[in-house]
Amino acid sequence: MTREVKIYTTPGCPYCKMAKKFLGDNDIKYQEFNVVEDKAARDEMRNKCSSLGVPTICFDDEVLVGFDEAQLREKLGL
Amino acid sequence: MYELIIVGAGPAGMTAAVYAARKRLNTLLISDDVGGQPITTVGIENYMGYQFIEGPELMQKFEEQVRQFPSDVKVQVGQKAESLSRIDGGFEIKTDKGEIHRAKAVIFATGKRPRKLNVLGEKEFLGRGVTYCAICDGPLFAGENVAVIGGGNSALEAAEDMIRIAQHVYLISLTPLTGDRILIDKVTGASNLTVFVDHEILEIKGKGRVEGIKIRDLKSKQQRELDVGGVFIEIGLIPNSEAIKAITTLNRFGEVEVNYANETGVPGLFAAGDVTNVPEKQIVVAAGEGAKAALQAHRYLQRLK
CATH class of the missing domain: 3.50.50.60 (FAD/NAD(P)-binding domain)
Known part of the structure; x- marks a missing residue:
């Protein structure tokens, strides 16, 4: 199954690194947006996902704010 | 029944696990996450051996070192110890996933977590400001x-x-x-x-x-x-000591009281790292305390034999 996974990050955020490592370790392809540099992505994260925290991970209709491995595992069906 | 259960996989818990493995103790390490507080530390410049290392990288190295001993230390992540009680010949731990684990000795190394304000709107707007x-x-x-x-x-x-x-x-x-x-x-x-x-x-x-x-x-x-x-x-940290408050003594900050040998008042129950009353919450101190606790637990288990 291919699904579009987007992850919004900031460069200093350790939870973002952990989330990306988790996705990578589980062979899940994702698109990363650095919301410090990419203003359009920041607006998208704010408006579409109603989130003001990173990492924000979006796929299907899910929006997960923060890195919670158990929750992410469950929502991704891993 | 395990010989030893270590609760918490931060610097104290993971160091204890390596020392337990080297004593060939049949050990279970349970924790809700791996790495503990250093995961949110960007730069560490006072852990000996590294002039500079990022917190997550140092904790990954700790984890790799623990996982060198799969036959001695079983690692179970994603479970939080909810309560710990004394049973005949040791201790019983219930987790938030409903699992029950038993061991002759326990090292409690659950660290601290950010304190909350507990005001209206705090929870509602988490991640929204x-x-x-x-x-x-x-x-x-x-x-x-x-x-x-x-x-x-x-x-x-x-x-x-x-x-x-x-x-x-x-x-x-x-x-x-x-x-x-x-x-x-x-x-x-x-x-x-x-x-x-x-x-x-x-x-x-x-x-x-x-x-x-x-x-x-x-x-x-x-x-x-x-x-x-x-x-x-950013209003400080509180110890994750709820699971054992019923059976041992906490100080007025909620920290588990231990003596110089990491012993609580309960024989077979040891504690290490930031969850304890030991002064100076530092990675190097927590790691050292974890090592001490594991060696003391080993000594305790030897005496039982």
Whole structure:
């Protein structure tokens, strides 16, 4: 199954690194947006996902704010 | 029944696991996460052997070292110990997943977690303007007004970051500022920062996201509202000691009381790291305490034989 996974990050955020490592370790392809540099992505994260925290991970209709491995595992069906 | 269960996989717990493995103790390491508090530490410059290393990288190295011993140490992540009780010949731990684990001895090394304000709006606006990770979310509030809550070093560091990014920063503390003098001087000199000491937070307000906070002067009781888009909560840490408070002694901060040999008042129950009353919450101290606790647990188990 291919699904579009987007992850919004900031460069200093350790939870973002952990989330990306988790996705990578589980062979899940994702698109990363650095919301410090990419203003359009920041607006998208704010408006579409109603989130003001990173990492924000979006796929299907899910929006997960923060890195919670158990929750992410469950929502991704891993 | 395991010989040893280690609860918590931060610096103390993981070091204890390596020492337990080297004593060939049949060990279970359970934790809700791996790495503990250093995971949110960007740069570490005082852990010997590394002039500089990032927290997550150091903790990954700890984990790799633990996982060298799969036949001795079973690692179970994603489970939190909810209660610990004494049973015949040892201890029983119930987890939040409903599992039950038993062992002859236990090392409790669950660390600390960020303290919450417990005010209206804090939970509702988490991830929508309320944050406990300034380094993560700070850049999202560029050009906005923000409030930093707290008066210690973490709060001052968050304020120091935010005066460079935000339009205006309000630093709000229940007490006079308690952080290091050098940080206080650096922060309070900024033209875009206002300090409110002896103020409490009454409410975080907004619609869909944070729009303001209501604060009150502890002395005059005067209330005021501040328009802010972000609230950075940095009011210290509390020990994760709830699971064992029924069977051992905690000090007035909620820390597990241990002696120089990491023994609690309960034979076979040891504790190590930031969850204990041992002074100086440092990675190198926690790791050392974890090693001591494992060696003491080994000695205790030898005596049982």
